[in-house]
Amino acid sequence: MPAVIQNDVPMRGKGVYGMNSGQQHSAMLNALPLISNSVAESWGKRSYADRPFTIVEYGCSDGKNSVEPVAAALRPLLHAKCVQIFLNDRPENDFAATSKNVEKIEENGEKDGIRAFTAMVPKNFYKQVLPPNSADVGFSLMSVHYVNTLPPLRAGEGALDASRRETKQEIWEKDFCSFLVLRASELVPGSSLVLSFLSNPPEGETNFEVVNESLRWAQQEMIREDILSQDFIRQFELPTHYPSPERVREKVTSVGDWEIKDLFQQEIKHPAVQELKERRAKRDDAKDLEWYANTVIDWFMAVISGYFLKTLLITHGEKLDEEQRERVLEDWKVRSKKRFLAEHKDAKVSTWLVFVRLQKH
Structure with missing residues (x-):
């Protein structure tokens, strides 16, 4: 057995x-305001012109949610002749999907009279991604946990x-400090x-607990039907840790390279919560509740499906080929949706996030 398990699972591709x-x-x-303000400050005090203004995103996935942040970053760049944009993610990422959003990113620059040159960097961001002192603004959204x-x-x-x-907390703290140093x-x-x-x-709040309950219930049902093994349940996990704002502040301070300009915690409701409310204000249709269950479960599945399939390969590899593993995944998804619809219906689905803006000394 390997001494460490590498987190090499990308978000769902295609x-x-x-x-x-x-x-x-x-x-x-x-x-977006944090990114825009960061660019405006960096651009205003820039005292060199030997290279283009450079923006880098760490953890871009398929780039769909990169378009607006980069657009916000480009707007303050008055009189910039050209800008470099680096979109980074792990090598396993579906960069074919990412590339389809590059054109949108560069078109936004053209609207503001800026020539934007975008490059994709397939590299683990827990390693050096760019040369020393080569970027002006960086951002990473929903990745560093x-x-x-x-x-x-x-x-x-x-x-x-x-x-x-506890193990994951200790490892996250080391990784986060390493990320900041890099x-x-x-x-x-x-x-x-x-x-x-x-x-x-x-205290008293949760991250998407009603979704988690539906997923766990579906897994237990699949165990009872001998589709999943107890060993699968024992090993299936997400390589994540969700720190408190206080712990984030402590770790940033310990690194010493950064000054905290903004740090706050905020609850983000899934947009389907509001849309369901609006739909139900107009009509009483069971199909809207079904739509809601499908939407929130599909959201979570797009993130965790790769980890499910990887664990299934480890625990059931000899019994199931790739097509069969995909069918098991689809079975889990269908059961989870049915559970959510039966037990949670219109329950609020939300996540708590920390937002941080750091300035390098």
């Missing part, structure tokens, strides 16, 4: 993630055990880094 990322889009909108590697589960330990959660080497002095990522909710 445009599926982008089509089901309404929640990420809503969260992204809250980061993922850890880079995890150790195998200990004997008798389950993925949901408290000991495992970005400090890539961005010029006085530049800004804007981050948003899932956070531990305030």
Whole structure:
């Protein structure tokens, strides 16, 4: 067994993630002022002209939710002749899907009279992504709560055990500090880094618990029918940690390269919550509740499907080929939707995020 398990699972490809990322889009909108302000500050005090103004996104996925942040970044760049934009994600990412959004990004620059040159960088952002002192503004939205590697589960330990959660917290804190050090080497002095990522909710609040309950219930039903094994349940996990705002502040301060300009926590409701409310104000149609269940489950599945399939390969690999694993995934998705519709119907689905704007010393 390997000493560490590499987090090499991308978001669902072929445009599926982008089509089901309404929640990420809503969260992204809250980061736009931070990005725009960061660019305006960096552009206003720029004292060199030996290279184009450079913007980098860490964790772009298929690029659908990159279009608006980059547009917000381009608007303050008055009289800029050209701008470099780097879209970064892991090598396993579906960059074919990302490339389809590059044209939209560059068209936004043209509207403001800016020639934008966009490049995709297939590299793990827990490594050096760009040369030293080569970028003016960086941002990463809904990505930094993922850890880079995890150790195998200990004997008798389950993925949901408290000991495992503690392990993931320790690893996330090290990875986050490493991320900040790497970005400090890539961005010029006085530049800004804007981050948003899932956070531990305030007391009494939860992150998408009604979705989690539906997924877990469906898994248990599949165990009873001998479709999934107990070993699958023991090993299935997301390589994530959701820190508190206080812990984020502590870790940023410990690195020493950054000054915190903005740091706040905010609840982001899934946009389907409001749309369902508006639909039901006009009519009483069961199809709207079905639409809501489909929407919120498909959103989560677009994020976690790869981890489900990877665990299924590890625990059922000899019994199931790739097509069969996809059918099991689809079965899980259908059961989860039925559970959500039966037990949660119009329950609020939301996530708590930390938003941070940092400035490099």
